[in-house]
Amino acid sequence: MPMALETVGLERHFEGIVAANHVSLSVEKGARRALIGPNGAGKTTLVNLITGMLRPSAGRILLEGEDITDQPPDQRARLGLVRTFQINQLFASLTPLETIGLAVSERLGAGADWWRIVGRKSEVVQNIVDVLDRFHLTDVMYERTMTLPYGKQRLLEIALAIACRPRVLLLDEPAAGVPESERHELLAAIAALPADVTVLLIEHDMDLVFAFADRISVLVNGAVFVEGTPDEVARDPRVKAVYFGDDLDA
Amino acid sequence: MSTPLTAEIAHHLAARARWRPAEIAFWLIALASVIALPGWHLLLTQVAILGLFALSLDLILGFAGIISLGHAAFFGFGAYVAGILAARGLVAEPMLALVISGVAAALLGWATSFLVLRGSDLTRLMVTLGLALVLYEIANRLVWLTGGADGLSGFAMAPVLGWFDFDIAGHVGYAYSLAVTFVLFLLARRLIFSPFGLSLRSLKENALRAAAIGIPPRRRLVAIYAVAAGYAGVAGALLAQTTQFASLATLDFERSADVLLALIIGGAGYLYGGLIGAVAFKLMQEWISGVTPQYWGFWLGLVLVLIVLVGRAPLQYVRAFLPRSHLASAALRSGRG
Amino acid sequence: MLTVLFDGIAYGMLLFVLSAGLAVTLGVMNFVNLAHGAFAMAGGYVAVLLINRLGVPFFAALPLVFVATAAIGGVLERTLYVRVYAKSHLEQVLFTIGLVFMAVAAVDYTVGSGQVFLELPEMLKGQFHVLGAGIGKYRLAIIVLCGLITVALQYALARTRFGSRLRAAVDNPTVARGLGINVGRVFAVTFAVGSGLAGLGGALGAEIVGLDPVFPLKYMIYFLIVVTVGGTSSMTAPFAAAILLGLGDVAGKYYVPQLGAFVIYTMMIAVLIWRPQGLFARGATR
16 A cells, blocks of 8 residues: 655755755655654755655655656646645635635536636536535635635635645645634644545644644754654654754764 | 525626626627728728737737737738638638638647747747747748738639628628627637636636646646637738738738737736727727828837836726626736736 | 858857847846847947047947947936836836837938948958958957957956946845845946947947848847847856857858748747757746
8 A cells, every 4th residue: 555645765956955855754645744843944845846846856756656756736736736835825816716616627627628607517616615615715705815814815725725635735834824813713624634635734833733743754954853653753852952952963 | 505505606606707788788889880880891890800819919918928029920820821722722712711720820829839838928028029020031931822022912802601792892891800700709708707717817826826726837828829829810811801912011020019009008808908909009090190101100109108107008997897707907917927 | 161150250249249238137127128129229320420420430439329328228217117117027028119119210200211331440341361261350340349348248247346236136136225235226327338238239230230220120039039048147148149149140141041030040949949948047037
């Protein structure tokens, strides 16, 4: 049974900086993996590599056993590898309805239909409604994304990824910038993700990490530093040292 | 939970695409002009042709964010194909020749799309300009085929659909051009309101995210580029057929600049901009050419400069009366692809 | 063959001087100035005025041409261009095309549409004969002059304080401003110098490529090719691109006259297929 997501010796160099240093990760199907590490550790770079926005200098990426290293981002998304962005990447002048509609259309193979008017295919509409409902976006679904409050936009950001029915979902700091008052909706949505979806979560919020993850990978200077269950990681003195700045070579 | 909501949403989405009163009025007026303004038909034919040409540019500029300095390449290509088909007696019936010209132009668009879609805005400017120049040179050299600098002329057109003979006063020519423009407009309107059209819009707004949700950028852009090229080719063919003349002027840079200005005057990104802009442009051109025929270029340039400085397409206030689904801000503002 | 090589290099260097300003403007201000050729044309006509009408000696006229076109550039930059910097590429394209049309028509109106010729000084007329090939004296002078200009440019960029301010403004205008660099003034001076260079190129090129009101439109594609193929992150890349283009064009027209004009287009397409960001640029074109 192949791993849901696997990276093999992934490397990425930029003009003398090693942003990803021989990263080998294996994530089982249905896992809830958290990826943590200090700022600049290379977490977002890793996500960019996995989703195809960056080309690796070396190494391979496997999605359920299939080598996707040379596939473009859109192809990977169609294969079920979907991500959210740390800073919202939405379509400012589209409404949540249109936004989710895009993803659903694409997934159901209707994205390239040029003859049909949007909204005529009931299967698509039903799917859109389900997603909007689940993320409590139905009350704002007719409004342009740019007019929505940040919390709603963040929900849309994640809803959009879910609308793609991912097999593997990469969440890049989903709680970033979300005010306290709007966090619980977000966290509930993450907790309610289907069990068969494999989730890789990047986060700084440790409460969220420890509540969510069944396994944690700690990334430091572009390399996997420590990996283990939340308990193991919490107790590991090296992790504390990395976060609180003790000298590792002491 | 869902059935009333689903129905409401479906209704809402369908309402996006419903014809607005202003649109119906526009086309009724256009239809009326066939009967009510017989003396103007020659000019109006030019307006219709330019309108179709500008519509084709809108498809790539307003909806896909591709800035082209050489869209006349497809226009001229279509004109020459239609001219050659008629001059050589290869295809007598004009409508059929028109379709062939359009398809040929679309194929050319498809073949060159891979060049245009690479690289940055600057590269695109260069490539689109270069392509038009290449075609111009080819047309200039292949004298045996294109008539070279003299162009193709003196060919007679068979009656449209076997029934309607082209007349000197241009009545049939106008009705023909307007009908073709209308049909192609309908197709474009359908396309814009389709899932494909929505995906184009998403690519223009945020290509990164669009790809991240599975939309294949290149495939979609190639498709719209080919369609736009086809439309431009049909417009060129209409010109050749209604004037019985195909010349190098159809491939000239000034032709590409004219259509760009016409579209910008009307406003890009909402389909009617090209048509409305064509009307305004032709009227302006008629007026200015009457006053100073030789230095029309100066005034053309001045209008361009002023439009950019002022920052608003003059006639796009009419958008308030038209379907909302298109880009909120004018292509002028969201010109960055 | 030697003549072709020589002429090609001369043409290439001329193209470089003509295009350098465009490369810098694009690289520094991310501004697509399609009216760049109009400054070249202005330089050519100023030279004609100075040399033919006012009898100013050729070599004395050249610096005057530079100053005059730089001044025109500077004035236009502060009054018109500055309003368009923040706008989209599309608007910049429309704006500069509008300027070109106005310039072309204005020159046509004032000077007429025929080609004008510069009166060259005696010492630059004729040819040397080296190894059985004819080396035009004027073309030799072009190579020397353009070479000097190129070296001066490179020096100015790399060694002077202005050069470092310029490079800072390119890399990060916000931070540059924070360091007290007057980015606006840097842009103005850069634009002026770029226009001056174009004017100089136009004056030098009048003899080789001809000078008439449609010059900016005819040569727009050449400048675009040089800048796109060479990129904007250095001087050496556009220089190499210009030389390649010059050689290709001259050689093409000489050896394959039927297809001569197509050589540069083919080169352009070939380069784009192979390296979409330009031959030398490393993702520099924005």
